[in-house]
Amino acid sequence: MSCLNSSTGYRAVLSALNAEKGVSLSKQKIIVVAVGGNALYPPNSPSFEIQKDLIAKTCKKLADIIEEGHRLIITHGNGPQVGNLLIQNEKARRLVPSMPLDVLVAETQAQIGYLMQQSLQNAFNRRGMHRRVTPVVTQVVVDQRDKAFKDPTKPVGPYYSKTRATRLKSKYKWEMKLDRRGGYRRLVPSPKPIRIVEMASIRKLVSQRGSVVIAAGGGGVPVIERRGKLVGIEAVIDKDLASSLLANELDARTLLLVTDVRYVSLNFGKKNQADLTEMTVDEAEGYMKEGHFPEGSMGPKMQAAIDFIRKEKREAIITSIGHLKKALDRKDGTRVTLD
């Protein structure tokens, strides 16, 4: 082999290696998008067909931005879906052994992941786009010393009668709380996500050209590490915080949080409501302290955005599914930046 050939071969192989790794060029374009429950599950106990239609509609919007050339990694909420599985487990408990919450979160990852995967694949095929969608069952490690375990705050699953609530409380040591809508609900901890167990596999799939990965659905299956062992626990992880962690790990350009409002607002729902199109992370923290973003709604989203920007010095965008495309062109939604 001549010296010239060797050198040409070297460059060819190097370029193939880079293509294989999918690094360099494409790295800057990675967007982690967290799709909220309202874009996946319509209100009022919708039939399967209605759920499926909404998911298909949402996936078309996601396909739109993938068509623009963005590389997407998708996470999604699972609140109503995991609630439904808890109700099904409760109703059939005399016939079928009930599963703990970590297993049910896993089940929702495949339930929603499969429907999104199929809808996305169909949207790509219709447009002649070569893309592969892969949902990965994802475990997320939390710290067993997280203070959330001492103070469970997240209501999940069915509304129980007082008798059954008392029984469940004594049998399983569940925290139960009388809900304002009547009946008792179980409260579970919502600890902070620390580490994504399947990160190497997710990274491998993301590096593949034309790959769309669905990961850490529902915030991930909650596990703790105990003496070097992964152990599933009865908790739920906030999906926005998990997606922020995922975006950090993937060195994403943008963390895109899809919710039911077009803009983040100050004084939301009041006469003096002010919609924001831009804010710095310092401003965001200030507004947080002033109590503009309630817990369980905009609060975790802003926290997710802040965490991501502080670590990665990039941007986060918060908007609704209908405004994604323009928001990525900086013409819509609320953009949070370092300065």
Added chain:
Amino acid sequence: MSCLNSSTGYRAVLSALNAEKGVSLSKQKIIVVAVGGNALYPPNSPSFEIQKDLIAKTCKKLADIIEEGHRLIITHGNGPQVGNLLIQNEKARRLVPSMPLDVLVAETQAQIGYLMQQSLQNAFNRRGMHRRVTPVVTQVVVDQRDKAFKDPTKPVGPYYSKTRATRLKSKYKWEMKLDRRGGYRRLVPSPKPIRIVEMASIRKLVSQRGSVVIAAGGGGVPVIERRGKLVGIEAVIDKDLASSLLANELDARTLLLVTDVRYVSLNFGKKNQADLTEMTVDEAEGYMKEGHFPEGSMGPKMQAAIDFIRKEKREAIITSIGHLKKALDRKDGTRVTLD
């Protein structure tokens, strides 16, 4: 850059590229293992803890053979689990919208996939082995003209009363059959698997050094292709046939079918039962024709073995979970070969 350096660099990059692709050396060692229901779900409606313990025990046996240097891709059954989800859906149907069978199969992929993934990961960590386990939600395409659709034969889910069975039959056009254990059961088609939708992603993950992939669980989520669109259907796919397809696609060295017996037998359960340690694919086909392998038990396993060997000219092994390790050393179980 000198000519010598360039050439050295070329070799280094080429070797890195090969490592990245994980081809060559390791290709011959790929084993697709299909784990049967009895190794994952004990009889008599076991509690979650009992299910989890059995899965952990099974995963230790799988870790044993991975420790020997084999590269494993795992598929698994889901019969009792999908049955349980159907019962849960039925029991809660007035409160929670029921999901179709394709979605429930997806749910079992994550339910079982997650528990196996965690058990395997813990087994590896305990042994100081660096391995990553990734369950992939997998769709498997079947032919909508498959004759199985005209003659549903696979009973699934709850036992219904006559009234409810009649109602379900007229409402959803379900095929219902009076079961010998009392009550009516739904019959669903079990079409032949044709194509694994997520094959490229599975291949990518398998190519990663130290990767253990769980795919096509429960035979895969059944979908058909209709005018270029994937559409989920109400069917179940035999997991042994799906694993045979997976083994073909991955060019596996061995298809390993784990069941509840140590050997394949002639005249099984009769006085003249003869256990077989070796047979050729021609012999296997002969025994099939003679009716030694009943449908719904050894039949699909032998068919899976035959399909794989005819196409890939490699070997299939059928044995129980306790004999895996020795069977791979050709000292146990039943080995089916080309000649």
